[in-house]
Amino acid sequence: MRIAQIGPLYERIPPKLYGGTERTVSYITEELVRRGHDVTLFAAGDAQTKAKLHPACPQALRLVGKQELGAYLQLPMLSDVYESADDFDVIHSHIDYWSFAFAPFVKTPTVSTMHGRLDIEDLKPIYSRYKSVPLVSISDNQRLPLPFMNWVATVFHGLPPDLLTYSKGPGKYLAFLGRISPEKRPDLAIDVATKAGIPIKLAAKVDVVDRAYFDQVIKPRLALPGVEYIGEINESQKNEFLGNALALMFTIDWPEPFGLAMIEALACGTPVVARPCGSVPEVLRNGVSGLIASEFDDLVKAVKNIESVSRESCRKEFDTRFTADVMATQYEYIYHDLITARRNGSNPHARFEDGRSAAR
Amino acid sequence: MRIAQIGPLYERIPPKLYGGTERTVSYITEELVRRGHDVTLFAAGDAQTKAKLHPACPQALRLVGKQELGAYLQLPMLSDVYESADDFDVIHSHIDYWSFAFAPFVKTPTVSTMHGRLDIEDLKPIYSRYKSVPLVSISDNQRLPLPFMNWVATVFHGLPPDLLTYSKGPGKYLAFLGRISPEKRPDLAIDVATKAGIPIKLAAKVDVVDRAYFDQVIKPRLALPGVEYIGEINESQKNEFLGNALALMFTIDWPEPFGLAMIEALACGTPVVARPCGSVPEVLRNGVSGLIASEFDDLVKAVKNIESVSRESCRKEFDTRFTADVMATQYEYIYHDLITARRNGSNPHARFEDGRSAAR
Numbered sequence: 001m002r003i004a005q006i007g008p009l010y011e012r013i014p015p016k017l018y019g020g021t022e023r024t025v026s027y028i029t030e031e032l033v034r035r036g037h038d039v040t041l042f043a044a045g046d047a048q049t050k051a052k053l054h055p056a057c058p059q060a061l062r063l064v065g066k067q068e069l070g071a072y073l074q075l076p077m078l079s080d081v082y083e084s085a086d087d088f089d090v091i092h093s094h095i096d097y098w099s100f101a102f103a104p105f106v107k108t109p110t111v112s113t114m115h116g117r118l119d120i121e122d123l124k125p126i127y128s129r130y131k132s133v134p135l136v137s138i139s140d141n142q143r144l145p146l147p148f149m150n151w152v153a154t155v156f157h158g159l160p161p162d163l164l165t166y167s168k169g170p171g172k173y174l175a176f177l178g179r180i181s182p183e184k185r186p187d188l189a190i191d192v193a194t195k196a197g198i199p200i201k202l203a204a205k206v207d208v209v210d211r212a213y214f215d216q217v218i219k220p221r222l223a224l225p226g227v228e229y230i231g232e233i234n235e236s237q238k239n240e241f242l243g244n245a246l247a248l249m250f251t252i253d254w255p256e257p258f259g260l261a262m263i264e265a266l267a268c269g270t271p272v273v274a275r276p277c278g279s280v281p282e283v284l285r286n287g288v289s290g291l292i293a294s295e296f297d298d299l300v301k302a303v304k305n306i307e308s309v310s311r312e313s314c315r316k317e318f319d320t321r322f323t324a325d326v327m328a329t330q331y332e333y334i335y336h337d338l339i340t341a342r343r344n345g346s347n348p349h350a351r352f353e354d355g356r357s358a359a360r
Numbered sequence: 361m362r363i364a365q366i367g368p369l370y371e372r373i374p375p376k377l378y379g380g381t382e383r384t385v386s387y388i389t390e391e392l393v394r395r396g397h398d399v400t401l402f403a404a405g406d407a408q409t410k411a412k413l414h415p416a417c418p419q420a421l422r423l424v425g426k427q428e429l430g431a432y433l434q435l436p437m438l439s440d441v442y443e444s445a446d447d448f449d450v451i452h453s454h455i456d457y458w459s460f461a462f463a464p465f466v467k468t469p470t471v472s473t474m475h476g477r478l479d480i481e482d483l484k485p486i487y488s489r490y491k492s493v494p495l496v497s498i499s500d501n502q503r504l505p506l507p508f509m510n511w512v513a514t515v516f517h518g519l520p521p522d523l524l525t526y527s528k529g530p531g532k533y534l535a536f537l538g539r540i541s542p543e544k545r546p547d548l549a550i551d552v553a554t555k556a557g558i559p560i561k562l563a564a565k566v567d568v569v570d571r572a573y574f575d576q577v578i579k580p581r582l583a584l585p586g587v588e589y590i591g592e593i594n595e596s597q598k599n600e601f602l603g604n605a606l607a608l609m610f611t612i613d614w615p616e617p618f619g620l621a622m623i624e625a626l627a628c629g630t631p632v633v634a635r636p637c638g639s640v641p642e643v644l645r646n647g648v649s650g651l652i653a654s655e656f657d658d659l660v661k662a663v664k665n666i667e668s669v670s671r672e673s674c675r676k677e678f679d680t681r682f683t684a685d686v687m688a689t690q691y692e693y694i695y696h697d698l699i700t701a702r703r704n705g706s707n708p709h710a711r712f713e714d715g716r717s718a719a720r
Contacts, residue, residue, distance in 0.1 A: 057485065069482055071431055072457075076489035079461045097432075101439045105465035122429055125417065129436035 006093040007043035012060040020260045021115040031328040090335040100130035109338040119145040138258040139279030158327030164239045164267040166315045171246030173199040177261045181210045183254035190221045196303045205232035243268040247306045250274035266318040269311035273302045289317040366453040367403035372420040380620045381475040391688040450695040460490040469698040479505040498618040499639030518687030524627040526675045531606030534560040537621045541570045543614035550581045556663045565592035603628040607666045610634035626678040629671035633662045649677040
């Protein structure tokens with residue numbers, strides 16, 4: 001299959017540090033290449049890929065301080081994609097709604113995976129203009145703010161199976177991974193750990209917008225005994241950080257669209273203690289791959305009981321549901337359905353209009 | 361002719377207060393309707409027009425505090441325009457480079473008038489992707505940063521002839537109109553007026569980004585004798601403000617793409633004292649419609665000699681070169697050329713590729 005992948009321009013693909021969307025785009029792309037597809041990746045020129053790379057700008061924008069250009073620089077990239085649409089059997093976009101306006105002008109079908117939260121009122125007029133474009137969600141929960149869209153499937157993120165190695169434990173500390181921000185509730189993770197009397201390590205970046213939160217809410221807690229702040233870590237440090245942990249603390253308080261950190265932990269055999277927000281009840285199975293609880297006391301109890309969840313079953317859950325292989329298989333089905341529907345001249349997704357997909 | 365006009369979404373068309381692009385879009389649109397064309401205006405829903413209005417959002421974005429959505433909300437608008445392109449003989453875009461990516465997918469030709477300054481390095485990769493799209497500049501000087509583009513004409517802005525009435529004078533004060541910002545040099549206007557011993561009135565808005573400049577540089581000068589700050593004025597107050605002036609002070613220090621205030625002054629019979637930046641040497645004729653000078657002492661001299669420029673000749677200059685009628689006639693030529701070229705299957709602008717236009 002001749003496949004165009006359209007990536008965001010903000011982080012390198014794959015990202016050097018933080019960047020969930022760009023990592024997933026990388027995993028999909030490389031797995032499709034591995035399977036023998038003819039894949040072209042439209043992305044910043046520093047992307048590392050075995051696909052054909054079509055550069056939209058020399059370097060990913062965040063680390064060169066030009067992220068405000070991301071939206072505008074997508075226009076020439078979209079021109080490049082859609083003016084050469086006949087060279088592809090399917091176009092797979094990862095840049096929110098940006099492909100929607102171009103897709104109708106070409107014969108090649110486009111599917112767009114939504115990577116972000118969709119509960120932003122101001123963007124509703126944009127989405128509602130394009131109700132028939134085929135969309136993939138990364139959790140069913142992610143769809144809730146936009147039920148009227150043409151959701152053709154939920155495809156969970158997946159990681160290369162050998163990216164992170166299984167660690168049989170026992171874990172030594174609780175781990176917090178990702179971003180220090182109010183909606184991720186690192187404060188709650190620390191308070192739960194402290195109450196349970198278990199050490200906690202935080203490996204997370206602090207964005208400029210979250211600096212005041214870090215200074216006022218998190219910094220004082222870092223002085224507590226058993227609390228250690230490591231800063232932003234890279235992919236190679238992640239395996240050790242997660243593998244040696246007793247549990248990943250995913251004490252979020254926002255509609256997390258997917259939550260890559262959860263499946264990274266599972267790949268290491270590390271269970272997750274999580275609040276049931278966003279994708280959590282879909283990604284985790286209570287007692288099998290983690291413990292889900294909402295309130296402080298229940299979270300403390302979960303942390304104390306976490307060794308009731310087997311590390312082997314966590315890794316097994318990862319191997320069965322969250323590898324790049326599983327993810328790519330689902331996308332292959334979706335591509336195939338789209339191409340067939342377009343060839344038959346029918347609405348490419350009439351069969352999916354109940355909002356669920358054959359690909360699950 | 362069936363004409364689509366695409367307006368920016370930031371200010372109402374026409375704007376309630378400041379907004380040069382939106383005012384020009386309004387003048388072009390209404391004049392084309394007056395001439396019997398079938399015009400559809402794509403713009404915010406509060407636009408006031410005799411054309412068919414196709415609303416892209418309920419209200420213009422600046423006065424409801426949502427200007428950051430302008431870029432995104434243009435996508436559904438562009439879908440509406442280009443999915444119905446067959447309904448138009450020509451599409452005329454006023455939203456910078458945003459139409460460029462859509463134009464190749466339809467048979468109807470698009471021409472884009474550039475309204476802003478083009479010397480922004482970060483935007484060059486976008487423009488250089490689209491070297492063949494037909495562009496109109498609003499002064500020849502505006503083109504300088506992007507000489508490689510397909511400039512098909514320079515069309516000066518024009519005003520409805522009865523918008524502002526001629527005032528035979530004599531003027532009583534120097535006038536500064538528009539925006540208090542460093543590149544407009546209101547400080548220089550005040551200093552020149554003070555040195556010449558002539559009163560000056562400033563009718564101008566202060567944007568948030570210019571607040572510090574206003575407080576530090578302009579405010580102390582407002583205490584000087586003969587200096588009066590009026591604030592932002594509306595269209596109906598402008599006639600009196602400009603008509604009673606001895607001269608408009610256009611002491612700019614930036615590459616002004618056009619400078620509507622200059623031709624507003626001329627319509628009132630008021631000459632302009634200007635620095636030779638950007639469009640100024642094209643718009644003004646020295647001694648006929650104003651006096652051009654660079655340095656402080658020469659500007660003081662110009663102000664003192666301004667009555668050597670006849671108010672009648674200023675208005676005559678306006679009537680000959682800067683009415684909506686003159687402007688619409690030029691655009692009709694451009695539309696006609698584009699349609700003919702497209703019909704003949706040739707590059708719509710091969711004949712213009714020396715960078716100048718037949719329409720001037």
